[in-house]
Amino acid sequence: MDTPVTESADGREILDSVVIRFAGDSGDGMQLAGDQFTQTTAVAGNDLATFPDFPAEIRAPAGTTFGVSGFQIHFASHDVLTPGDAPDVLVAMNPAALKVNLRDVPRGGLVIVNTGAFSKANLKKAGYASDPLADGTMAPYRVLKIDISKLTSDAVEHFGLGSKASLRTKNLWTLGLLYWMFDRDRAPTIKWLEGKFSKKPELAQANIAALNAGHVYGETAEMPQGIGCYKVPKAVLESGTYRNITGNEALAWGLAAGGRLAGLPVVFGSYPITPASSVLHNLAKLKHFGVTTFQAEDEIAAVCSAVGASFGGALGATATSGPGMALKGEALGLAIMTELPLVVFDIQRAGPSTGMPTKTEQSDLFQAIWGRNGDAPLCVLAPASPGECFHYAIEACRIAIKYMTPVIVLSDGFIANGAEPWKIPSFGDLPRIEVRFHADPEGFHPYIRDEQTLARVWVKPGTPGLEHRIGGLEKDFASGNISYDPKNHHKMTKVREAKILGIAKDMPQQHVELGNDHGALAIVGWGSTFGSVNQAVRRARAEGLDVSHIHVRQMWPMPSNLGELLRRFDKILVPELNNGQLYRVLRAEYLVPAQPLDKVEGQPFKVAEVLDAIRETLNA
């Protein structure tokens, strides 16, 4: 929370930006509270970014530190690029939530504690030897101690829900308090509750009562010294209609839009895996958009069904995460060999093996570009934000169809679950995707290529006179028949490579996000690190440092001017949420002295971490 600059007419301190973290037990409804705060904040006209952080266990034992669920939102009167490094306000619904999150709160930060959950048993479960509210632990912070449990129970008592169900509304009570504190309108949440519990009106009313009670508490209770109520003025956003969107929603909708733009049915074969499953859930609801979803028996069958669908003349697609990508490798090779369109979403998570499924990472870059047997090139794209996922899903459809190739879109857990306000595009403004099914029997063989794109012809089975056989065996360049000819295999390997590298001509040149196109230091990011990197470079430039931000979205083939652009910088630093992958690709491709800035903690970069690295690199 920045130092208040002024006071608003209604006596609220005006703040430029605020980061709030809701933390509680998995069962405390923190994700719901966070989502509602997000929706309401969007309506209030602030820019925002969020970061939900789930525990790995579905139902972890109550009160334990590994059962703590968190949701962070950063909102401001200027544009927001990251969910924030450190929370200005921490809401801790129980001792475990306090234990896990307090270390991130800066000195002087506000901590709202539900004292009702600070029982001896809960303190012990959280690993506290003594009560942190009484032993001086909280001395560096501003603390608001409220028995939220009791106040909530009192507020909803007359609905007769029983003590357990009553207590469950305490997230709404807390939300009400925060709505008061940050001047948010309760109406959207009330409307949402009425809709959600339309079949159980007494539950809707109890939740609304809790929300109102929290708000009233803020209005009437005497707040300790230094705690008041605040206002964050509207951000200046481009005009248009907005919504909040998560990366996985955007991928699903982008795929549906891509199919529509191409005039093709979409067959989406997928197998449940964290954090990709919600792409399947979203698409399963879109049957009326010509999308058929197929929950396959495993990752291999999922991708194989998509390849089969593309052979049949539909647009085959699949989504998965790292371990699933490993299983799909052989079928990707088949799609490369038979030159069929295929869209693959890889929502990366911390690996190797099962790793940390609910935590984010960017460690599938090598796997996406090179992780198959044989020389098996394909196209890899990486959106930098939830909203960009929509555009890149469509772009993946376009390239897959035009070049008859698999395209992998690399997202990650952070983009998949994080939300941001997204200016909704108009479908009519999106360019159509041209599809040409070959139907002419004259001189036909299945590997006739377009001279420009090198893509082979796409033939829909059912077309008379074009009956043909394809498969994973090497084909003769001239006839499409099986061939073991050594020179032919060499030639076909080169053709497959040239086709993919040629896609670079069809994609934008690499631009500089922020700063000059030459200088002392380029920070080269990719994917979900965009926000932290951009913010860090912005601050460094404000300090007068000569640093630029370049963000790569075309991971393979890379933009045709990238090497030349990078050579104009003295130093290159590549922040990545992995043990150093893109920096190695850049070195290998362009012989430039790229240096890694790696973080493999399952968490996104903090702006400060990148900023420190910038200073250090420039001083070295």
Added chain:
Amino acid sequence: MTPLDPPAQKLTKKDFVSDQEVRWCPGCGDYAILAAVQRALPDMDVSREKTVFVSGIGCSSRFPYYMSTYGFHTIHGRAPALATGLKLANPELDIWVITGDGDGLSIGGNHLMHLLRRNVDVQLMLFNNRIYGLTKGQYSPTSLLGQRSPSTPMGSVDAPLNPTLFALGAGSRFVARGIDTSIKTLGDVLTEARAHRGASFVEILQNCPVFNDGAWDGVTAKDIASDTQMWVEHGKPLRFGKNNDKGLRIVEGGRRVEIVTVGDGGVPESELAVHDETNRTLAFLLAQLTAPEMPMAFGVLYRDPQPSYGQAVSAQNTQAMAKGAGDIDALLRSGHTWTVE
């Protein structure tokens, strides 16, 4: 047009022969199966352009290259998964999946199980030669105990799998068995398989003269065939033997069948079990019979159609479309939106 609609002009066997040189070893049972398929297809009134052969990897999986229809030679074990996607994309296609005992039951056993239980409308032919041919003779999931091979020099210690029992267990609604060299009867079985809506499973005993010659001699040898093969027909008593003089009788309350002599000096035909294609329990009993103790059962052992997977999927798609095709603009604006002036 559905796959069952007749094409304009009647095709002949050679219309289904591709221009590719057939590359199986001389004497391989696959030649006979290929001939049976090419001979039977014209009588099924199929059209070449609507027919697709999908295979995995193995000797049998070269099959699509020799057919003048559409074909997809995929990856090891995964043909059922590819075929499922293909059928979803293009329900009008008439799809045949070609697999073997290694491809279909070892590396691809999982996919085969799910294709059958989902009841995807394809015909699946499993060439069972009880050996890995393409990789030069290792034992397979259907090899008998004691099978000596390069990977089992002292004999296999793996219990073999019965493919037909597997298919029944997986919930297949059509299960049949044929023999490579019985071209006529194999053609009949395949014709029935194609007529069935939903997944049809056909196990074909196939001889690999190079790596497992004579593996089925105990069933297929001409001189003993009448005692070792029983061809079943719906509604007919279960009879076999030289002069059709033997039959099967159900005993122990349906838990077992036994061989009896019929007619002169034996039991009257009325005591024999009558084949009922819709009786799954009977199908399990028949599928388990092995020579020489019992005759091996051939023909359509089980047939009890249910709506296919594709039908169920398109029913949902149609239902979802009832209110008209989706509008992308409306989708993007669903839920909460706000306007910035």
